[in-house]
Every structure is written in C-alpha cells, then in structure tokens.
Amino acid sequence: MAEAVSDLLAPPRRFPVLRRLARHRSFRVGFVIVLVLLLAAIFAPLLTGFDPTAMRARLRFRPPQAAYLFGTDNFGRDVFTRCLYGARLSLTIGFGVAVLSGVIGAAAGIASAQFRWLDGAMMRLMDGLMAFPAIILAIGLAAAMGPNIGSLIVALSVAYIPRTARIVRASALVVRELEFVDASRVAGASSLRIIVKHLLPNCMGPLLVQLTFVFAYAILAEAALSFLGIGPPPPAPSWGNIIAEGRDQAVEAWWIMFFPGMAISLATLGMNLLGDGLRDVLDPRLKVET
Amino acid sequence: MKLRVLRRLVLRLGQAVPILLVVAVVTFFLMHLLPGDPAAIIAGPEAGAEAIEKIRHQLGLDRSLPEQLALWLFHLAQGDFGRSIVLNQSVLEALSERLPVTVSLTVVSFAITIPLGIVAGVLAARFRNTWLDSAVMFLALVGVSIPGFWVAILSVILFSVTLGWLPASGYAPLADGVRPWLLSLLQPAAMLALFQIGFLARMARSATLDVLDQDYIRTARAKGVSEWRTIAKHAFRNTLIPVVTATGIILSLLMGGSVVIEQVFALPGVGRLIVQAILTRDYPLVQGTLLVLAFMFVGINLLVDVIYTWVDPRVRYG
Numbered sequence: 001m002a003e004a005v006s007d008l009l010a011p012p013r014r015f016p017v018l019r020r021l022a023r024h025r026s027f028r029v030g031f032v033i034v035l036v037l038l039l040a041a042i043f044a045p046l047l048t049g050f051d052p053t054a055m056r057a058r059l060r061f062r063p064p065q066a067a068y069l070f071g072t073d074n075f076g077r078d079v080f081t082r083c084l085y086g087a088r089l090s091l092t093i094g095f096g097v098a099v100l101s102g103v104i105g106a107a108a109g110i111a112s113a114q115f116r117w118l119d120g121a122m123m124r125l126m127d128g129l130m131a132f133p134a135i136i137l138a139i140g141l142a143a144a145m146g147p148n149i150g151s152l153i154v155a156l157s158v159a160y161i162p163r164t165a166r167i168v169r170a171s172a173l174v175v176r177e178l179e180f181v182d183a184s185r186v187a188g189a190s191s192l193r194i195i196v197k198h199l200l201p202n203c204m205g206p207l208l209v210q211l212t213f214v215f216a217y218a219i220l221a222e223a224a225l226s227f228l229g230i231g232p233p234p235p236a237p238s239w240g241n242i243i244a245e246g247r248d249q250a251v252e253a254w255w256i257m258f259f260p261g262m263a264i265s266l267a268t269l270g271m272n273l274l275g276d277g278l279r280d281v282l283d284p285r286l287k288v289e290t
Numbered sequence: 291m292k293l294r295v296l297r298r299l300v301l302r303l304g305q306a307v308p309i310l311l312v313v314a315v316v317t318f319f320l321m322h323l324l325p326g327d328p329a330a331i332i333a334g335p336e337a338g339a340e341a342i343e344k345i346r347h348q349l350g351l352d353r354s355l356p357e358q359l360a361l362w363l364f365h366l367a368q369g370d371f372g373r374s375i376v377l378n379q380s381v382l383e384a385l386s387e388r389l390p391v392t393v394s395l396t397v398v399s400f401a402i403t404i405p406l407g408i409v410a411g412v413l414a415a416r417f418r419n420t421w422l423d424s425a426v427m428f429l430a431l432v433g434v435s436i437p438g439f440w441v442a443i444l445s446v447i448l449f450s451v452t453l454g455w456l457p458a459s460g461y462a463p464l465a466d467g468v469r470p471w472l473l474s475l476l477q478p479a480a481m482l483a484l485f486q487i488g489f490l491a492r493m494a495r496s497a498t499l500d501v502l503d504q505d506y507i508r509t510a511r512a513k514g515v516s517e518w519r520t521i522a523k524h525a526f527r528n529t530l531i532p533v534v535t536a537t538g539i540i541l542s543l544l545m546g547g548s549v550v551i552e553q554v555f556a557l558p559g560v561g562r563l564i565v566q567a568i569l570t571r572d573y574p575l576v577q578g579t580l581l582v583l584a585f586m587f588v589g590i591n592l593l594v595d596v597i598y599t600w601v602d603p604r605v606r607y608g
Contacts, residue, residue, distance in 0.1 A: 124308045124309060124312055125312055127305075127309045127312070128308075128309050128310075128311075128312025128313045128315075128316060129312070129316065131309055131310075131312075131313050131584040131585075131587045131588050131591075132313070132316075132580065132583065132584045132587070133542045133543070133545045133546030133583065133587070134542075134546060135546035135547070135549060135550070136545070136546050136549060136564065136580065136583060137580075139549065139564070139565070139568065140317075140320050140568075140576060140580050141320065141323075143568040143576070144320050144321075144323040145323060216434075216435070220435075220437055223437045223439075223440070224437065224439060224549075224550045227439050227550060227553070228549070228550065228553060228565050229565075229569060230565075230568065243437075243439075243440055243443075247443060250443050250444075250446075250447060251447055251451055254444075254447065257440065257443060258444070261436070261437060261440035261441075261444075264436070264437050264440070265432070265435050265436040265437070265440075268434075268435040268436070268437075269431065269432065269435040272431055272434060272435050273431070276431075
C-alpha cells in the first residue's frame with residue numbers, strides 16, 4: 001500500500017513499458033524460460049562433453065542416468081547433448097522465421113495501409129496465401145526448395161507472412177487516421193516520413209506480439225515438418241528430427257523422443273507466455289475510436 | 291432478412307474468384323520452384339535423353355512459362371486437376387479415395403473441440419481471477435504449446451500399447467459400422483483437438499470477458515439476475531460471434547494438423563497422400579492436392595462468413 005502511494009508521488013520513471021512487463025507474472029515466467037533455453041543453446045559446448053553426432057555402438061539405448069541425463073539413442077549418441085545442440089537449430093529457425101516474416105509482413109501491411117491503390121491486390125494475395133493451411137503451405141514450399149535450414153525458414157515465413165501483414169495493416173489503418181498523422185501530412189511530410197516516423201513505431205506493439213506467437217508456431221512447425229521427413233536433414237540434431245528418429249523406438253526407449261518433445265513444449269510455452277505478457281501490456285487492439 | 295444473407299453470399303463469391311486465382315498461380319509456381327527435372331524423375335534413372343524429352347513434351351514442360359501457366363489454368367477451369375505419376379490415377383480420383391478419412395477425422399475432432407473449448411473458456415471467464423481460471427488457462431496454454439504428434443506417440447504407448455484400449459493405427463470406414471469407425475478415430479481426433487481446444491478456450495474466455503463488460507450485462511446484474519443466468523441468457527449468444535469467426539481458423543488448423551496426425555496413426559487420408567506425394571516426388575499430385583485443399587478452404591470460409599451474417603443480424607454486406 002505504502003509502495004503504491006510512493007509510486008503515485010514519484011516522478012514518472014523512464015521505460016514505463018519495460019517496468020510493466022517486469023511486473024507481469026506470465027511475462028516473467030516466459031522470459032526466464034526463453035532465456036534459460038537460449039543460454040543453454042549458446043553455451044551448449046560448455047554444458048556437455050559429448051559430440052552430438054558421435055556414434056558409439058557400445059553405448060546404445062542407455063536409459064537416463066547420471067552420465068547420460070536423457071539417456072542415449074540407437075546410435076549411442078547422448079540425447080541430452082543432442083537436445084542442447086538441437087536447441088540451436090530449432091531456436092535459430094524460430095528466430096529466423098519471426099524476423100523474416102516480421103520484416104516482410106510489416107512492409108506489406110504498412111504499404112497496404114499507406115498506399116491505398118495497392119491495398120486490394122495485396123490483400124487478395126494474402127487471402128490467397130491464407131487459403132492454404134499454414135503447415136501445408138510450408139510443407140509444399142519446403143519440399144520444393146529442398147531440405148535445408150534456409151528453405152525451411154523461408155517456407156515457414158511465407159506461411160506466416162499473411163497473418164502478420166493483416167495485423168500490421170489493421171493497426172496502421174487506425175494510426176493513419178489519427179490527428180497527429182493528419183497534421184504531419186498537412187505539414188507536407190512525405191509518405192516515407194509518415195511511414196517511418198508514425199506508422200511503423202505505432203504498429204510495433206501488435207507486430208511484436210504477433211512475432212512472439214510466430215516464433216512459437218515456427219518451433220512447433222519445424223518439429224512437425226521434421227517428423228514428416230521434410231525438416232533439417234540428419235545427423236545434425238533439431239528437436240523435431242530427434243523425435244522423428246526416436247519414434248521407432250518409442251516403446252522400448254521412450255527417452256529418445258520424450259526429452260526433445262519436452263524441450264519443444266517448454267520453448268513454445270515460454271514464447272506463448274512472453275506473447276501473452278506483451279499483449280496485455282502493449283494491447284494490440286488500439287482502443288482508439290476514429 | 292433472407293435477402294441480406296443472399297447479397298452477402300453473392301458478394302463473397304465475387305471476392306472468392308480472385309483468391310482462387312491467386313491460389314492456382316501460387317500452386318503453379320510451387321511446382322516450378324522444385325529442384326530437379328520432373329520429366330527425368332518420371333522417366334526413371336535409366337532413361338535416355340530422348341525419352342526424357344518425350345515426357346517433357348507430353349507434360350508440356352518444353353513450353354514457355356506463361357504458356358504453361360495459361361494451360362494449367364485452362365485445364366483447371368475444366369475441372370482437370372492433373373494426374374498422379376506414381377499412382378497412375380487422376381488427382382481427383384486419388385483425393386476422393388482419401389478425403390472421407392480426413393473429413394471424418396476433422397469432423398470428429400471438431401466435435402470434440404467446440405464444446406470443450408467453449409465450456410472451458412466460459413468457465414474461466416465466469417470465475418475470472420480465481421484458481422479455476424488460472425488452472426483452465428494454464429491447461430489451454432499447454433494445449434497450444436505442446437506438439438500434438440508428440441503427445442499422440444506418447445498416447446499410443448499408453449492407451450494402445452500398454453492398456454490396449456484403443457487401436458494404435460489404421461482406419462475403419464464408416465460403412466463398417468459407426469462403432470469401429472469412431473474407435474479408430476477417437477485417439478487421433480482427440481490428439482488433433484488438443485491445440486484447437488486450447489486456442490478456442492483462450493478465445494472464448496476473452497470474448498466472454500468482452501461481453502461481460504457491456505452495459506446491458508451490468509443492467510442484467512443490477513436487476514438481480516443470477517450470474518449464471520446472465521451468462522447463459524444475455525452474454526452467451528454474443529460470445530458465440532467471435533467463436534463462429536474462429537471456426538474457419540479452427541478448421542484450417544485441423545486440416546493442417548491432420549497431415550501430421552494421419553502420419554502417426556497411419557490413417558490413409560489426404561495428409562498421408564500429400565506427404566507420400568512429396569517424398570516420392572509426385573509433383574502433379576502435390577500440386578493438385580494443395581490446390582484442392584486450398585479450394586476447400588476458400589469454400590469453408592465462405593460458408594462460415596455467410597453463417598456469420600445469418601447468426602449476427604448486425605453484419606452488413608460490404
């Protein structure tokens with residue numbers, strides 16, 4: 001209570017959004033989860049002494065134990081090590097998809113809102129892409145471009161661009177009708193200036209929220225595509241292809257597929273919690289009546 | 291009243307045409323992005339250059355790209371979706387064999403998703419900020435965060451391998467009786483529904499909370515209507531509106547998810563067809579299947595939109 005009063009009396013602090021985020025419970029939990037996984041991915045070589053792809057025939061199918069926390073697989077590879085290195089690949093794919101679909105989606109959405117002549121064609125294009133279930137479009141594209149990380153990122157990005165573009169367009173349409181944008185326009189600001197100075201900054205909230213969810217979807221989708229045999233090719237581990245490879249031994253050696261699945265769930269849960277927190281704080285539904 | 295719905299239908303049909311065109315063109319370019327030469331693959335590894343050239347000519351691959359595109363659209367307009375190389379069947383024949391499985395799976399999964407998702411969401415909203423709300427929303431969050439196919443494998447180990455309650459794989463057609471059909475679909479449909487239930491519950495909760503903020507709800511409460519009655523009689527109908535909108539998304543998610551789930555349970559559906567087509571490089575089949583699926587979606591979304599107009603009288607065309 002006393003704290004609340006002193007909050008009121010205190011001068012306005014800097015970074016109000018960051019402060020509100022830091023107080024948001026699910027954002028905090030999500031942030032910690034994602035941070036831990038990120039650090040685990042970055043420092044993988046320090047956390048394990050094994051090589052993720054080295055095969056050791058004598059050590060096949062060891063159940064989880066002190067030396068092999070998550071057990072070993074049918075080639076005697078340490079599953080814990082593979083999950084750590086898999087985090088690198090899976091998180092890279094998630095991040096890559098979020099960035100690529102974010103940049104292109106934002107560009108398309110803002111262009112649609114600012115240049116009205118473009119809007120009809122752009123939105124029909126997005127509708128056309130959205131007519132494919134995202135994962136099926138990604139499967140088709142990934143298969144078309146060949147099984148490697150780059151093509152997987154591009155394929156998933158294309159699948160998620162339309163949704164991102166629509167969200168950005170919707171908020172840009174609201175923002176461009178606001179008075180300060182009008183004022184800027186009347187003062188002779190160019191389209192580029194309006195986009196950079198007004199539309200883009202004011203669409204960042206909803207965009208950021210959307211991209212955390214895209215990140216989460218991309219991790220799930222990578223797993224699904226790998227499972228179908230269209231993901232990053234083995235032996236380099238990704239969470240998805242460890243599950244795919246462990247599937248045949250799921251009954252006898254459950255640990256091979258169990259732990260990477262937990263890793264995927266944890267990463268996705270973390271991103272979703274982050275997204276929920278961001279959404280609560282940044283509120284993408286700009287409650288401005290025009 | 292009827293006229294309003296009809297006008298909406300006509301308007302939406304008009305908007306669907308350019309979407310279908312985009313879908314067809316996108317699918318066409320997908321095919322042409324493919325590495326390797328389809329003709330060489332069809333001819334087989336031992337074929338000479340001459341044989342490959344012949345197949346290329348048969349497929350029309352020796353023509354210019356715009357010509358091929360025009361031809362592809364021309365065939366589509368006549369209802370010709372192409373021929374599978376591997377199955378030696380037309381794409382539509384191959385699909386018509388697989389479609390009942392996928393539609394069954396989707397329908398059963400949808401039937402599980404809708405009541406559970408709505409009830410969970412409304413419950414969470416009714417008991418907002420209590421432990422029940424937190425528990426339901428946590429479960430919903432887990433639902434949208436875990437990979438469905440992974441839970442499906444674990445579930446097979448538990449319910450099929452260990453307990454022996456449900457078949458681990460395979461599909462029993464509806465013609466063999468409702469019971470075996472339902473038994474063969476129960477597990478895959480439930481696993482497929484996990485994500486959608488979570489998604490719908492989260493949506494239904496926020497939709498209900500939005501409605502509960504309205505003035506007329508305050509009026510209802512003020513005149514002493516019980517909280518449950520307020521929700522059931524006053525709020526629920528308006529809660530359903532965003533839910534109807536979400537139906538299109540849910541069906542799209544279900545169809546996408548079924549590709550993976552069919553693989554886990556070895557269900558001979560469209561998802562398996564498309565994955566096999568990709569793995570055997572049966573390009574026309576991939577192309578045709580993608581196209582038919584996308585067309586179905588445009589149709590479903592159109593239907594959802596018209597139902598929406600019918601349910602909510604406030605929606606005007608335009």
